Amino acid sequence: MAANTQDTAIRTSRLARAAIYAVLLVFVIYYLLPLFVMVVNSVKTLDEIRGGNMLSLPQIFTIEPWLKAWGTAQIGVSPTGLKPFFANSLAMVVPAVVIATLLGALNGYVLTKWRFRGHDLVFGMMLLACFIPFQIVLIPMATVLGKIGLAGTTPGLVLVHVVYGLGFTTLFFRNYYEAFPTELVKAAQMDGAGFFKIFYRILIPSSGPIIVVTVIWQFTNVWNDFLFGASFADFDSMPMTVALNNLVSSSTGVKEYNVHFAGAIMAALPTLVVYVVSGRYFVRGLMAGAVKG
C-alpha cells in the first residue's frame, strides 16, 4: 500500500518534471533564437541574407563581416571600424568599475562598522540615488562636467558612471557588511590595526561574493550604457554602444546586415564573458546575502 502510493508519487513527479523541462526548453529556444540569428547571419554574405531565410545556416561561410565591423566599417564620418570604440569602452569601464566598487565597499564599511550620528540618513539618501532616472541628471551633469573641464572625455564618463553606480555599490556592501560580525573589527582594533588596515586585511578578503556581484552589476551597466555615452562623449571618447548605433544607423548606401550583426555581437560579448566567468559567483553571492541578511 505504502509502496504503491510512493510509486505513483514518483510517476506523477516524473510527468510534472517532463512538463517543466518542456516549458524550460521552449524558453531556452525563445531566448537563444535572437543570438542564433545574429551569429548565423554575421557569417553570411550580404547576397545570401537578402535572398534567403534568416534562420537558415550559411551556405558560404565568411568572416569578412566580422573583419569589416572591427576594422574598416564606416562609423559616422571615418572608416575606422569598431576597434577604437571598443578600446574607449574598456578605458571607461575598467576605472568606473574599480573605483565604484572600492568606494562602495568603503561606504558599506563606514556605514556598518564606524557608525556616526545620522548614518541612517546618509544611507537613505544614497539609496535614493538608485532611483533617480538617468534623464533627470543629464543637464545638471553636463553643466558640472563642463565646469570641471571633463566634458567629452573618458574621465568625464568614468566620473558620471562612478557617481551613478555608487548608490548601488554602497547598498550591496552595506547589506553584506551588516551581517559581518562587528566583534572582528573590535578584535582587530585591539590588535592594533587602524581604519584602513582593518578594511583591507579583514573585510575585503572576506568580501569575495559581494565583490563579484558588484563588479558584474557595475560592469554590465556601464558597458551597456547608451544614454550617458551619447550625451557626454566626444567622437574620441565615444563608447562601443554609441559607435554601434552610428554603424547601424548612419552608414550610407546599402544596409550591411551581416556587418551590423557582427558589430552587435562584439558589443555584447564582454558582458557575456563576464557572466559566464563569474555567473556562478553571482548566484552564490545573492544567496549568501539572502541567507545571512
Added chain:
Amino acid sequence: MSFLEIDNIVKHFGSVEVLKGVSITLEEGGFLVLVGPSGCGKSTLLNTIAGLESITAGEIRINGRRVNELHPSKRDIAMVFQSYALYPNMTVAQNITFSMEMRGVPKPERDKAVQEVGRLLQIEPLLKRKPSQLSGGQRQRVAMGRALVRDPQVFLFDEPLSNLDAKLRVDMRTEIKRLHQSMGTTVVYVTHDQIEAMTLASSIAVMRDGEVQQFGTPSEIYNDPVNIFVADFMGSPAMNLIQGRIRSDGGALAVALDRDGAEPLTLAVNGAGEGLNGLNGREVIFGIRPEAITDAEGADRTAKNVIQTECAVEVVEPAGADTFVVTRLGGREVIARMRSDTAVDAGSLAPFAFNMDKAVFFDPATEQRIA
C-alpha cells in the same frame, strides 16, 4: 593604589541602563572573576574596560592613569571574545600573530611565538587551518592564543573555556592558573563556572542587572554572602535557604524550622547570633550550605556548634565521592552532603549534623544578610 580601578561607571544603550554604577578595584597581578546571570552586563563591562564601548559616566583607571578617552589599541589590553572573533580569512597562525604583525615584529620572532603558544594550547597541528575548519573548542583555544602571544597590562577573558570538554577545561584552567602565576599579569575573567571562579579568582564580583551585588575574595563570597542572591548564586549544589522563625528561650537564641507531621526543628544559634538579638518571633531565611549538614561522623571536628538531630529522609542521591541526602524543612527541600558510605534509606529517619558555625540569616523582605 590599585592597578585597575573601575569607578562608578554607568553605561546606557539608548534608553536602557545596562551598567548602573559599577565600582571595582583590582591590585596589580590580581585575578578578578565576574560572575552573574546571563544578560547582567559582564561582557559589556569587559568591553568598556577594553575601550570598545564608551561609558556614559564614571571613570576607568589603569595604573593610575585615566583611560576613558584612550583608543582600544592604546590601552595595552588583550581580550578573548565570547564569540571568539577569529579572522575568517586568515590561518590559525596568522590569527595568532596578527597583533605582532601590526606592531612590526619581525617574522622569525612571530614564528617562534606561534610555536610556543601552539604547544601551550595543544593546537600545533591546526596552525595552517582556517577558523572555519575548526571545532568550537579548537576555535576557543585559538582565541586564547591570540591573547597570550601578547604581553599586555591587562588580560580580559570572556568565558574562554565555556566550549571545551570537561577534561580539556580542567587542563586549561590549570594552565591559565599557572600562566597567571608565572606572568603575573592582571586578569579580568568572566565565567559561568563556579569552580573556575573559585579556583582562579583572587577576587570575585557577583553581578546582577548591571549592579555589583558583592565584591570580595572567593572565601568571603562563599562563606559570607551579603544577600540571598549571592548566597543562592554561588555554590553547587546551591545553599539551602529555609524559612524559619527566631525564638528566644530565656536569652538563648534559636531558629525554628517547620516540619511536615512533626514538631518544628529547633536549632540553637550561638556565636553568630549578634544580629539576631531582639528579633524574637520574626520570620527569617536561614541559610546553610549542603556541606555544613552531614552525617554525625562526617561533621567538622573543629566546629564549635554542631547540632545533631533526626530528620526524615526523602531522597538519597549517591554522587561518587559524596552522597546527597534530601530532607524537607520549612516546606523546602534541604540537601545534606554526607560521606559516600553513609547508610541512609529514603523514607526512614536518619541522624543529621548541622554545623551552626556556618549558618547565615537573611531578612525575607529585603533579602539582605542580618547575621
